[in-house]
Amino acid sequence: MAEGKAEQPGGQPRGAISLRQTAYQGMSEDASHRVGDDAAVLWRIIRLALRYRSRVAIAVGATIAAALFQLVIPGFLGTAVDNALGLLGGGSIPPEIARGALFEVAMLLLGASILRGGFTLLHNYGGEAIGHLIAYDLRLAFYGKLQRLSFSFHDRVHSGELITRGMLDLEGVRMFFNTGLLRLVLLVNLIGGGAYLLLSSDLLLGVLSFSFVPFVAWHSSTARLRLRALWLALQERMGILGQIMDENLSGIRVVRAFGAEPYEINKYDMAADDAMIIADQRIKTRAASTSVMTFAYFIAMGLVLWVGGLRVLDGAMTVGQLTVFLTFITILQQPVRQLGLLVNAIARASTCGGRLFAVLDLEPAIQDQVDARPLNPTNGTVQFKNVSFAYSGAHAGASVPPVLHDISFTVARGKVLGIVGPPGSGKSTIAHLLPRYYDPSGGRITIDGQDIREATLETLRQAVRIVQQDAFLFTASLENNIAYGDPWADDGMIQDAASTAQIDGFVGALPQGYGTLVGERGVSLSGGQKQRIAIARAAMLHATVLIFDDSTAAIDAETEQRIREALKTHMESCATIIISHRLGALRHADEIVFLEAGRLVERGTHDSLVSQGGHYAALFALQSHEGAEPPSSTLQGAAQ
C-alpha cells in the first residue's frame, strides 16, 4: 500500500490500487470495534437458543438418535452377509433358518433406515428452525436498536456497514446452531460410537478404518479456514470491481466526454485481474483439498480391505465382519469431510456474532432522562442560551474544534429567525440541537422555559419539526410519503399539506394521483419536488417549532414564495427558523443572524444588516448582480 503516495509520472491508472486502500481503511476501522471473546460470543448465541428449550431438547435428542441408527446399519449389513453365507453367531446354520434370519435383518435395516431418516429430519429441521428463530429475535432487536441509536452513531458508522451486519452477520449467527453445534453433536456421536464398536471388535482394523479421520478432520478444518480467508478477499476485490462498474455507469457522461473508454477498461482490467488471482487461488485450493481428502479416505479403505482380507484368509474374521468395517468407513466419510463446514460455521458465528452484539450492546447517546416529563409548550418560545457544541472526538482524533460557540437567541411564537452563513459555519447544527439529535456541550436550550433535556424525546420531537435539505423519500405511495409523520391523517389533510407545499398540481396530474408509487417502479421526482414533499410532510403536523434547513435550495424562487405565503397561517402559531443560502427567502424574517465559524457575528433585520455593510451586505450584493440596489424595485419594474 506504500505506493499510495508514490509519484508515478509514467502513469498506470491507479484507481484500483487506491480503491483497495479504502477497503482496507474500512476494515481497520472495523477492527476498532470490540470483537469480544469468541467463546463468550458463542455462549451468548447458545443462550439465545435456550429461549426455545423444548425445541433445543428435541433437536439434540434427535441428533443423537440419528447418529445411533446410523451406527447400527453396518452391523446389520455384516450380519446379513454372514447369514447369506449360512453363518449365524459364529456357526453354520441350515438354509431355512438363514432365510428367516435374512428377512429379520432386512426388516431391521429398513426400520433403522426409516428411523434414521426420521430423526435426521427432526435434527435438521429442528436445528434450522432454532436458527431461524434466533435470527428472527436478533433481526427485531437489531432493527429496534438502530432506530433508536442517535445521529452521532449513524454519522460515524457507514450505512453499508450496518446493512452488512444486519444481513450477512445475522446469517452467520443463524447458521451456527445447525451447521455448527448440532453437526458437532452428530460427529462426536458417530466417531465416538463408531470407534467404540470397531476398536472393541478388532483393534488393528479399527485403527486402520479410522486412520483417515484425524487427517481429513485436520485438513478440512484448515483448508476451510484458508478458503474462507480467500473468499473474504475475493468478496472484497469483487466489491471493488463492482464499484468500478457502478461508477463507470453512473459517470458514463464524463467517461464519454473525456474519451476515457480505454482508460476505464484498463482500470476495470486491473481490478478484474486482481480478483481473478484470488478466484484462481481459491479454486486450486479447493480442488487440492477435496481430492486429497478423498484420497486419504480411499487409502484407509484399501488398508482395511487388505488387512481385513488377510484376516479372512486366516479365518480370524468372517466376510460379514469385513463388510462391517468397509461400510463403516463409507458412513464416516461424509460427516468427517463436513468437519470443515462445522469449523467454518463456528469461526463465522463467533466473528459475526461479535460484530452484531457490538451494535446490540450500544446504548443510544441521547435518551430520556430518568425524570423526563412531557414537553409542555405553553406559548412556544425557543431560547438558546450560550449554547456551544463540539462533535465528540471519538472518531476524528483528540481535539475537535467546537462547531458552535456561545450562541444565544430567542424566537417567539409567530416570529421567524433567519440563519445565514458560509458552508460549515454551524447552521445545520443549530437545527439539529433543537430536537436533540445531538446535545449541546455547553449552555442550554429551552422551549417556554423548559430545558429540552428534561422533556421526553417523543414529545420534544413532536413539537420540533425539521424540513431537511435532502429529504428521504420512501418507496411507497405519495400519500404515504406525505403522511409519514401521521399515518392516520385523512385525505383532506394530505391534500391540504400538498397544496401548501405547492406539489398538489403535480400530484393531481399523475394518473394515479396520491397513490402513485415513488421510486424505480413509480414516478421519479426532481430535487425540487422531493423538497416540496418534505415541506408537505412538515406542513401536515402541528409543530411548536418549525425549522427549514436549507430546504428550498432546489425549488425555484417563485414557488418558494408561494410556499411561504401558504405557510403563513401555519407560521403564525409556531416559532420558525429558516436556514437558507438564498437571501430572498429571509427578507421578511423578524431577525436574521449571520454565522461564521460557529459564532454569531451579525444580527438584525434585513434592512439593518444591509445598511451595516458587513458580511450579510456583501453576500446580498453578490446575489443581486448589480449589487447596488435591492432587487425588489427592479422586480416591480420588470413586471409592468
Add this chain to the structure above:
Amino acid sequence: MTDTTGQNAGRPPRAVVGSQISQDEEMFGAAFDGRVLRRFFTYVRPYRARIYLALAAVLIFTGAQLAIPLIIRYVIDEALIASGGNSALLTLAIVAFSAVIVINYGASYLQDRLVGLTGEHVIFDLRRAMFVHLQHVALAFMDKTEIGRMMSRLQGDVNSLQEFLENSITAIGDLVLLFGIIVIMLILNFELGLMTLSVVPTLLIVRLIWLPRARHAFRRARETNSITNGALAEGIHAVRTVQGMGRETINFALYQDKAQENLAAHLRSAKFAQAMVPIVDTLTGAAMGIVVVVGGALVLDDALDIGVMIAFLFYIQRFFDPIRSLTIQYSVMQRAMASGQRILEVLEVPLAIADKPDAVTPSSIVGDIAFEKVTFGYVRNQPVLKDISFTVKSGETVALVGPTGSGKTSVTALLHRFYDVWDGAVTIDGRDVRDYAKASLGQHIAMVLQDPFLFTGTIFENIRYRTSGATRLDVEKSAKVVGAHQFIALLPNGYDTMLIQQGRNLSQGQRQLLSFARALVADAKILILDEATASIDSYTERQIQIGLAHLLEGRTGIVIAHRLATVRGADRIIVLQEGGIVETGTHDALIAHHGLYARLYALNYASFDDIPKDMLQDAISAKART
C-alpha cells in the same frame, strides 16, 4: 397488519416499511434456450481444449468411483472365498485398488481444477465483454437504463451462469455415474438389479411431486428475505427521517410483520428441504432390504456370489446422490437460461455510433467550430434543434443562453458526437465531426458537466483522470489555475485525500472546481462547459468564476451559461429559444437591441435559472410582440 399503536381510525395507517415488491429479478424460464446456448458457446470456445480435458477427467473420475465396489467384489469372491482363499490374488487386487485410487486422486484434482478455472475465466470474459460493450453503446440507451438493473446483470446474472457452468460438467459425471451403476448392477445380476432398481420410480415420482412445491417454498423464503432486508436497509438509510417524524413504534411493528412472514417462509422451506430425507432413507433401507432378502437367498442357493451382494450394497449407498444433484441441476439450468437471456440483451444493444473506416485522428486541431443548418431531436418528428447555424472561431468563448428546453445541451452533445444530426452538419476545422475518430474527439474536446461526477480514488487521480501522462506537478498547476489548490492543500492528506462515495465529502462547489482542474489537465483545444446551477453557494461562486476565466484562456469555449457573470464575460452570446437562435451578439450589443436577452437581464437575477416562470413567459411574449 398488526395494530401498531393505540390509535385506531377504523382503517390501517398509511404506513409501510421497505418496498412491497421483492427486487429479486430471478425467474424460471425454459431449461434450454438454443439461442442463449449458441451465443454462450462463443465464450466457451476459447477454452475448448481445457473443456475436453476436464470432460476426460470427469469420466476417468467417475469410472474409478464405479470400479471400487467391483474390486471389493473381486477381493471377496475370488481372493477370499473361491478355492478357500488366495493371498496372491488379494495382493493383486490391492495393487489394482491402489492404482485406481491414485488415478481417482489425479482425475479428481484435475476435474475440480479445470472445471472451476474454466467456469471462472469464461465468466470473467463474459463480464468484461458486457462492460466493454457498455462503454460503446449509444448514450441514449444509457440515459434510459437504470444503473441498478444493469449492475444486477453484471453481477447477479453472471454469477448464476458461473454456478451453471461449474455444475454442468459435474452433472455429466453424475449422469455417467447413475447409468454406470444401473448398467453394472444389471450386468452383475439382472434379476437382483431389476428388483433393487424398482425403488427408483418411487423416488422419481415423489421427487416430481415435491419439486414444484419445494421450489415455491424456497423462492418464497428468498423473496421474504430480500423484502425484510430491504426494509432494514431503508430503516438505516432513513433513520434521520424516522426519528425526526417519530415513526419508531409504527415502523417497528410493520417490520415485525415482515420478519414474521420471513420466519414463517423459512420454517416452511426448511420443512420442504428436509422432507426428502426420510423418503430417501426409507427407499435406501428398502433397497438394502431387497438385496439382503433376495440376494441373500440367491447366495444361499449358490446362485449369486456374496461379493456381488456386497457390491450391490455399496452401489445402493452411492445411488441416490446423483439423482438428488441432477434435480438440483435442473433448477440451476433454468435460472442460468433466464440470466443468459438478460446478459444477451445487454450484449445485443446496438452500438449506435461507430467510426467511419477512414476516420481521421489529427494530432492537433485549430478549434474552429461551425454548425451548418443543423436539425436534431431525440424523438422522431420532435426536433429539439431546428435548422441552426453558427460558428465559433478558435479562441473565442460563446455563451449559450435560453430557457430550459431551448436546446442548449443538445448543441454541446452534437459537437462531441454523442448523437448524430438529423440534417445539416457540425464541423470542426471545416471537417464534419462524423469524419473524426470518436477517440480523437474525446482527446480534443473537454467537457465540464453540470453534475461534476467524481470517481472513488484520490483527488490526484480524479484530476489526472485519463491523462495518464500528467505528473503531480501538472495536476497541482491546474488546480492552482482554477483555484482548487487552496482547499485541497487544507485537507489532511492534500492531493492524496480519498474521495468517498463520489466525493460526497466535498461541497458541490469544491467538486465543480475539481472537475475544472480535470478538464484543464486534459488540455483540449475545445472546451464545453455546462455551468453549475443554483445549488452552488455564493461563497464558492466567485471562486468558480475566476477558475472558469482561466480555464477558457486560449481555448475555443462553448458555455451553457446560467450565471449572468459568465455571460457577460463571453465574447459572444447566442440566445436560444425552442430550438432556434433568436439573438446573437455581445452583452452590450444585446442589451442595446432590447430583445429577449435584455428583458431577461433586466429581471436582475443572479442566474437565469432563478427567474420565475411567469416572468420568463412575460419576457418571451413581450419579445414576440415587438
